[in-house]
Amino acid sequence: GPQPSISNSEGDLLFLLDSSGSVSYYEFSRVKEFMWDLVRPFTFGPKDVQTSIIHISTTPTMEFPFDRYLSSGTLQQAIRDTQQLMGDTNTGKALSYAKEKLFSGEAGARPDVPKVLVWVTDGFSTDDISEPMQLLKDMGVTVFIVSTGRGNYLELSAAASQPPEKHLHFVDVDDLPIITEELRDAIRDVIHANRLHAVDITSSSFRLMWPELLSQETGYYTVEYAPRDELARKRTKQVSGSHTSLMLSNLAPETTYEVALIPESNVHYFPPQTTRVTTLAEEISPAQVLISESGPHSFHVSWAPTLESVMGYQILYGPLPGNAVKLLEVDGKHNSTVVENLAPNTTYLVTVTAVYKSGQEKSLSAKACTQEEGSKVRHLRFEDMGPNTLKASWDSADGKVLGYRVRCRRQTGPSSVISVSPQIHSVLLTDLASGTTNKVCVKPVYKTQAGKGLCRVVHMQPATEAQGYKHRQRA
Structure with a gap:
């Protein structure tokens, strides 16, 4: 939803962006979206927040000076237009360069304002980071680290500002939105600390x-x-x-x-x-109703916001079409419940009603679909079919499957989606470059919804090693 704007925050915020060849195009795009989401509510200007980006590559490069973009619109476009440089992951060199730029008037940085560095990394660096990072922290820079790969926890927790539980995040690139609000609040605390x-x-x-x-x-x-x-x-x-x-x-x-x-x-x-x-607009509840964790006989209902003025919630649910409804009651402090004992492969209408202490009531409805019984692909496996090619096979899912959707997210090159008929339980995956890590997901498709996907990560061996691949189960 729309974020309330954050003003009266003065600070120079620098993103250290892994722009090297170890990051896929998809990951780079997701990180750019995350950067924009993170800074979107801030007010930009010479008396507010200023921001810049330094690329980690063979040679570090500053995308734009701190004082160039002083409105949300122009900054958003500048982040969108940022191109990946490829090259080596010379993070130590980029940190030394960042130390110069964070305190350089020529780069648009300001004296006597809080300095914040946000380093987004896949956890890999070809040079030493400990000494340049310590120099930055000694100069008063607060360092936040977001690792989207398999970085060394001890090394990264030593590199981040202390305590690491507030300044270091390990998160899959697809789950970056989960940490956005927490990280934004922590940055705001740093640049607010010395002001009313x-x-x-x-x-x-x-x-x-x-x-x-x-x-x-x-x-x-x-x-x-x-x-x-x-x-x-x-x-x-x-x-x-x-x-x-x-x-x-x-x-x-x-x-x-x-x-x-x-x-x-x-x-x-x-x-x-x-x-x-x-002050915020007068809140009403529920403003949104979310259905999740749908199974054959249950689903999870949550709503937001929870308000002190609400005494309790009533959840009415029943199958569509039809007029048979059941009622669940939840106290005003809770914002979710599980609806159980449902029929599989059925659409339900769910209505959440807030009962206010004043006697008023407000309602919001959503549709929910239960899954078919056993609607999951089982036993996804791979067979080497020659250079850059794998055969993915799986066992059929239960229920009346209309087909299967196979998504391959390549580390280098475009993602692809292949749809096949229900009788087919294997596909050929091509253009899988040697030395890359790729994610393959297979989902059954039903009349009312997609079933649960089964995903595996496949590592293609470098060309110098024996041809083939390794794969591991992905939780």
Whole structure:
């Protein structure tokens, strides 16, 4: 869904992008999407966030200076237009180059703003990274590492900023969206740390946070806040010098507030700090209903958001067509349930109703399909058929199969999808370059939905070794 914009964040954010030949075109494209998703909510500008990309290749290259793209639209296009360079994975050389650029006015970097490095890697480097990475961290750069391959945990956890559980992520390239929000929040924490900022923003409240400037003995803080369009409606609160946060509540939804923090002290002078915070739209629940983990006799229903104003949820479900419905009740703190004892290969209408404490009710519906019994391919295996060619075979799936869909995701070259009739249980896969790792998935197709796929990763031996392949089960 749309992200609330993140403003009052000042920092230089540098992506270290593995652009070498060890990364497939598909992986490179997914990483570019991930980079854009990560930065999309930030506000860009000379007083906000600036970002750049350095390619890891034989020779490191800067895609664009920090101060070139100062709007979301132009930055998104620049990330989309970024081309893979291929070449060697000289990460150490790229880190030394990054150290120069992160502190270079010519590269558009700014003095005295937080510096963040996000290194996206398949876990492989041809040169040493420990020394240049340590130099970067010694200069105050916060290092986040996202490993999409089989990187050495000890080496990468030493390279990332501490603690590694906050700064190091291991994730398959297809699952990058899972970590986007957590990583974005961690980056925001770094570039917010020394300024007045808001957290826990809702439609009617937010919490102000600020650095420790005063103490109980040296003074107090005055907080002034008002809607930007009605500054005459200014409200004032005072808290002791020992505070570093304050919750503001009873605010209007979808309203931008101007906020000032004034440290009052007879000992030191601290200039006022200001920020601008926009409350969220008044939330309604459920705003979305998601069906997942569908089996022959059950499926999982989840919904969002969960609100304090909701007392409980009612889940009505019944087969289509028909008017036989059953009811499940879930308390307001939960946002999911499992619906069981269902008929296989059947479409159900599921309606989630939020019952508010005020007595109001809001409903949203979704369709769900149960699987056919045993709707999974079994025993996927491979046979070497000569240079760059494999034969993939499988045992038939249960139920009334209309056909099979075979997807081959090549490390180099395009992905392909082959559809075959239900009587055919093998296909030839060609153009599998030696030395590459490729992913093959076979899915049965039924009248109402696709069945569960079975995937395996196939490694083609380099041409110098004995011809052939290795394969391993992929969970």
